[in-house]
Amino acid sequence: MSDEISKTHSVIADNLAAIHDKIAAAEAAYKTQTGLDRPVTLVAVSKRQPDDRIDAALGAGQRVFGENRVQEAQGRWVPRRDRHADLTLHLIGPLQTNKTADAVALFDVIEVVDRPKLAKALGDEMIRQNRQLDCYIQVNTGKEAQKSGIPPEDADDFIAYCRDEAGLNITGLMCIPPNDEEAAMHFALLQTIAKRNHLSILSMGMSDDFEEAVAFGATAVRIGSAIFGARDS
Template sequence: MPLPDITARIAAACEAAGRSPAEVTLIAVSKVQPPERVTAVLEAGHRVFGENRVQEAQGKWPAWKDAYDGVELHLLGPLQSNKVRGAVELFDVIHSVDSLKLATRIADIAQQVGRCPGLFLQINTGDESQKAGVAPEQADALIRDIRALDVPLLGLMCIPPVDETPSLHFALLAKIAARNGLPGLSMGMSADFEQAIALGATHVRVGSAIFGDRVRS
C-alpha cells in the first residue's frame, strides 16, 4: 500500500524543513474511490479523510464513522448554501469557505444543530475566474468579518494554478495567514505536498498517490 510511502515522505519533508511530522495532518482524499480502496486505508489505521461533495460523502461515511473510531472527515470541494446543513452535520472540517455569506450560513446552522466544524478560508491565490476562493487582496477584511461570527476559523486553503510554480502560491498563502495570526495552512496535494510542507503546510491533501487514479462510474 502506498500509504506508508507517503507518510515516510512527509516525515522526510518535515525533517528537511526543521519541523515535526506531528505538525502536518495527512488528509487522504477519498473522493470517487471504490469502497475497497478506502476501507484498506481505514484498516491500515489512517483516520483523516477528505471528500469533495456532501452528497457523495453522505452515502458512505456515516457507516464508516460507525465502524471505525476516530474518523475525521474534511470537506474540500465547493459548498452550496443548500448543502450547508448536511456538511455541518457530517464533516469535522470545511476547507472551502469563500464568502461571508457562506460563513454566516454555516454559523447559523451550527447554532441550530449544536456543532460547528473547523473552517478554512479558501484563497484564490492565482486569481483564476473559474476557481472558487476570495482574492488575496480581500482576504484580510473577510478574515476579520468571519472572526466576528465566533466560528472556529482554523486557517487558509489554496489550490495553485496547474501551470504555475506552486511554491509561489504556498508562500503567498503563508504570508496572508501569518499577518492575520492564523495557524492553519491547507495546501499541497499529491504532486507538490513536499514543497507545501517546506513552506509551512499544516494539512496536505493527498488522493491519487495513496489510492491510485480515481475511478468514475
Template sequence: MTPETTNLLTSPLPNGLATVEQEIARACKEARRDRTSVTLIAVSKTFDAAAISPVIDAGQRVFGENRVQEAKAKWPGLMSDHPGISLHLIGPLQSNKAKEAVALFDAIHSVDRPSICEALAKEINFQKKQPELFVQLNTGEERQKAGVAPGEADAFIASCREKYGLAISGLMCIPPVDEAPAPHFALTAKIAARNGLKNLSMGMSADFAIAIQMGATHIRVGSAIFGHR
C-alpha cells in the same frame, strides 16, 4: 492525542500510503519539523468503501471528500465500523448543503463567500457543533476557481469573525496547475500569519513535500494513495 495530531499508521500499509508516509517523513526531516505537525488528509473522493477500507485498516483516520452528497452516501457506515474517523470537506460548499456539512464533517476547507458564512453560522449555532473552518484563497485569481482573492482576504477573514462569529482556524489554497506552487504557498502562509491563523491546508499529491517545507499543517493527498480515478 487526536487523529489530527498523531500518526496512527500501522503495518502493513497499502503501497500508496506507505510511499506517501515516507515522503512526508523525509520532507518533515528536511524542514526540521516534527511529523506530528502535519496532518495527512487522504482524499477519498470518487472511491467507494471497498477502496477506502484498506487505508482505514492501515490506521489512517483523516479523510477528505469534495461533495457533501457523496460523503453522506458512504461515510456514515464506514464511520460506524471504524471509530475515530475525522472527515474534511475540501470541495466547494453550497449554502443549501451547510446543514448536512456541519452535521457530517469535522472540518470545512472551503469558506469563501458571505452566503456560506451566513449558512454555516446559522447551522453551527443550531447544531451546537463546531467544525474546523478554513478560508479558501484563490491565490492565482483564476476565474474558474472558487476562493477569496489575496487582496480581499484580510477583510473577508475579519468579516467571518466579527459579522458572522465564525472561528476561522486557517487558510486553504490550490495553486494554478501551470505555475510553480511555492510562491502561492508562501503567499498563503503570509496572509495566515498576519491574521493570526495557525493552520495551512496546502499541498496535494504532486507538491505536498514543497507545501510541508512552506509550513503546511494539512496536506490533501488523493491519487498518490488511492491511484488515479
C-alpha cells in the same frame, strides 16, 4: 478476502507508508531550516474512490479523509462512522449554502469558506446544531475564474468578517495553486496571509507537490491519486 482485494489493501498500505515517510523527511527538513516543529496531517482525498480502496486505507490506519461533495460523502461515511469513531472528515470541495445543514452534521472541518453568504449560513447552522467546526478560508491565490476562493487582497477583511460577524472558528487557510504555475509562490503567499492573521494551519499541497508545500509550512496535505491511484470516472 479475495486475492484482488488483498492486493488492493497491500498496494494502498504501501502507498500510505511511503507518503508518511516523505512527509516525515519534509517535516524534519523544515524543522532544520526554521527551528519550528510543525506536524503535518495527511488528508486522504477519497472522492469518487470505490469502497474497497476506502476500506483498504482504513485498514492501514488512515483516519483523516477529504471529500468534495456532501451527498457522496454521506453515503460513504455515515455507515462507516459506526465502525470508526475516530474518523475526521474534511470538506474540500465547493459548498452550496443549501447544503450547509448536511455539511455541518457530517464533517469535522470545512476547508472551503469563501464568501460572506456561506460564512453566515455556516455560522447560523452551527448554532442550530450546537456543533462548532474548525473552518479554513479558501484563498484563490491564482485568481482563477473557474476556481472557488476569496481573492488574496480580500482575505484579511474576509477573515475578520468570518470571525467577528459570522461567528466561525477560523483556524486555517487552504489553496489550490494553478496547474500551469509554480506552486511555491502560491504556498508562500498563503503562508504570508496566515502569518498576518495569526493562523497556524495551512492546507496546501497535493500528490505532486506536497513535499514542497511542507517546505513552506503546510500543516495539512490533501493527497488522493498517490494513495488510491486514478479515480473512477
